[in-house]
Amino acid sequence: MINMTFGEKMGQAIVYGLLSLLAVLCLFPFVYVVAVSITPESEVLRKGVVLIPETVTFAAYKEVFFSRGIGQAYQITLFRTLVGTALNMLFTVLAAYPLSKKNLPGRSPFLLFIVFTMMFSGGLIPTYLLIRYLGLLNSPWVLIIPGLISAFNLVILKGFFERLPYEIEESARVDGAHELQVLGRIILPLSMPVLATVSLFYGVSHWNSYFDAIVYINDAKLMPLQVVLRNILLNVQSQSAESLSNLEHVSTMALQMAAVVVTTLPILVVYPFLQKHFTQGVLMGSIKG
Numbered sequence: 001m002i003n004m005t006f007g008e009k010m011g012q013a014i015v016y017g018l019l020s021l022l023a024v025l026c027l028f029p030f031v032y033v034v035a036v037s038i039t040p041e042s043e044v045l046r047k048g049v050v051l052i053p054e055t056v057t058f059a060a061y062k063e064v065f066f067s068r069g070i071g072q073a074y075q076i077t078l079f080r081t082l083v084g085t086a087l088n089m090l091f092t093v094l095a096a097y098p099l100s101k102k103n104l105p106g107r108s109p110f111l112l113f114i115v116f117t118m119m120f121s122g123g124l125i126p127t128y129l130l131i132r133y134l135g136l137l138n139s140p141w142v143l144i145i146p147g148l149i150s151a152f153n154l155v156i157l158k159g160f161f162e163r164l165p166y167e168i169e170e171s172a173r174v175d176g177a178h179e180l181q182v183l184g185r186i187i188l189p190l191s192m193p194v195l196a197t198v199s200l201f202y203g204v205s206h207w208n209s210y211f212d213a214i215v216y217i218n219d220a221k222l223m224p225l226q227v228v229l230r231n232i233l234l235n236v237q238s239q240s241a242e243s244l245s246n247l248e249h250v251s252t253m254a255l256q257m258a259a260v261v262v263t264t265l266p267i268l269v270v271y272p273f274l275q276k277h278f279t280q281g282v283l284m285g286s287i288k289g
Helices: 006-037 041-047 059-065 070-099 107-119 124-133 151-163 166-174 179-190 192-208 211-216 225-238 242-247 252-288
Strands: none
Touching: 006 252, 041 252, 059 225, 059 252, 070 107, 070 151, 070 179, 070 192, 070 225, 107 151, 124 211, 151 192, 166 179, 179 192, 192 252, 211 225, 225 252
8 A cells, every 4th residue: 555645645635636526517517407307486486496306206307208299209319310310320431531632633622622611611491401402301311311410520420530541551451451441340340439420410410400400490390309399389389377287387497407317317228339439539549649
């Protein structure tokens, strides 16, 4: 056991204390959101800030889950997140891998065009006209195809592929592997940390997006979860106090917090499974120096 001096112990205690305080500050918003979502309106108005409710009610969650369209909205959002993320990763990898080769003909102009889109865009109206011309309006695919490749994520993957040792690919080609085999059996297994990170970027973006659905979709049955929850909150806010008697005195704030929990919980459940890949990525970077 290492013997520490009094100064080292004090320094360690201060560091642990600051980290504990930071952890409490980070957890406070989550605790507050969950507490308000299960607290009756009268108690919220009386206390102002609720962390441990005296009375627990799930009326806000009942209003959210039993509202018409929630089930279909969950299906649309899951379809968009799962299928969209899979297609995003497929096309981003297939674009980033050849662009990581310095001997690719026309590589510089392609990279210039890609970086140009990160700083400038055509605008909402030209994009809408293009999507209408392609026949994607009022289709679930309009939530996926227009953003199939993110220029930012493409640059991240390209940079990671460039840092992989070229000798590994060359040895696989000597053994008779073609480009797709090199990519699938050599490059992708070595790139799991960055692939997990980019997948999380795409997945969170799909799960939280709502503006494109508002602009490009008119059919209520094709609306994702975030749009349906937004409409529920807007409808509740527009109702009078007498019309809220069937909500068991659910406050607008409780409904807002319940909506936050419903939309955030799936991401919080998935994130721990990807955390190990982030840790591996840090370790790989430290080993390579």
